């Protein structure tokens with residue numbers, strides 16, 4: 484799997500699997516574990532989770548899916564803002580490690596900015612890193628002003644990523660956040676690449692320009708949406724899929740990405756215009 488370098492020199496895969504909404508319904512657990520395992524078998528080795536998802540339930544699903552194959556996996560999890568003080572981060576990380584039955588997280592993120600001073604969270608992240616409990620750390624849902632503030636604090640130079648809402652319908656970050664991260668070689672993680680949308684006829688996936696590009700390549704609109712993000716320089720993409728067909732399609736988007744032509748990209752720009760001015764960061 485193609486990867487990007489984090490500021491620490493570690494490598495992050497460009498395509499991963501999301502887990503939001505997993506671990507909530509016990510009757511879905513078997514399918515969720517199977518989906519993540521299928522992704523791993525297909526070489527999609529990054530798994531993105533959070534203590535918030537299913538209030539720990541998603542991390543337990545991840546733990547089951549990666550049992551016996553931790554070495555193959557690039558594991559991302561996130562701490563709640565209300566747990567982001569010095570002691571809270573340490574305790575939350577240890578709980579996440581237990582739920583995922585592992586002794587380290589590859590990339591640990593502050594899920595969004597809350598009331599705890601950033602310097603305290605960064606200090607706690609640095610300590611976890613020194614303890615070997617996490618390998619890298621970063622943030623999520625940070626707009627450029629938050630990134631500038633965080634980057635100037637002790638430990639801020641180690642911020643490895645900003646995970647943000649980015650998809651064909653939500654291109655606001657292209658105005659300044661994405662270029663800023665690119666200049667600093669901080670990979671950006673694009674969440675909700677399909678707009679979280681289970682309805683393939685509505686929203687982003689129902690767009691006629693997207694459908695036309697998909698038809699030309701004999702693929703689905705979702706695959707084009709994921710491939711378009713994979714084409715963006717310095718971007719990691721983490722679609723969530725439980726249905727095996729979706730897992731396979733998303734993996735195949737890796738091969739589609741280099742095949743998108745200038746005509747395809749122009750048609751996608753026509754269907755989903757790039758931002759013409761600064762907009763506040765969109766979030767889910």
Ligand SMILES: NC(=O)c1ccc[n+]([C@@H]2O[C@H](COP(=O)([O-])OP(=O)(O)OC[C@H]3O[C@@H](n4cnc5c(N)ncnc54)[C@H](OP(=O)(O)O)[C@@H]3O)[C@@H](O)[C@H]2O)c1
Nearest residue numbers: 501502503674675676677678679705722723724725726729
């Ligand atoms: N940092 C944050 O604040 C934040 C916020 C939101 C999300 N995230 C992360 O980003 C991940 C992805 O975002 P998301 O879960 O919001 O939404 P998403 O990946 O944009 O969309 C997920 C939905 O799309 C469906 N789907 C997946 N692959 C498909 C395909 N090839 N064709 C058609 N439909 C497909 C899934 O169905 P099935 O599951 O039924 O297959 C599911 O209903 C999350 O799971 C989470 O890990 C982070």
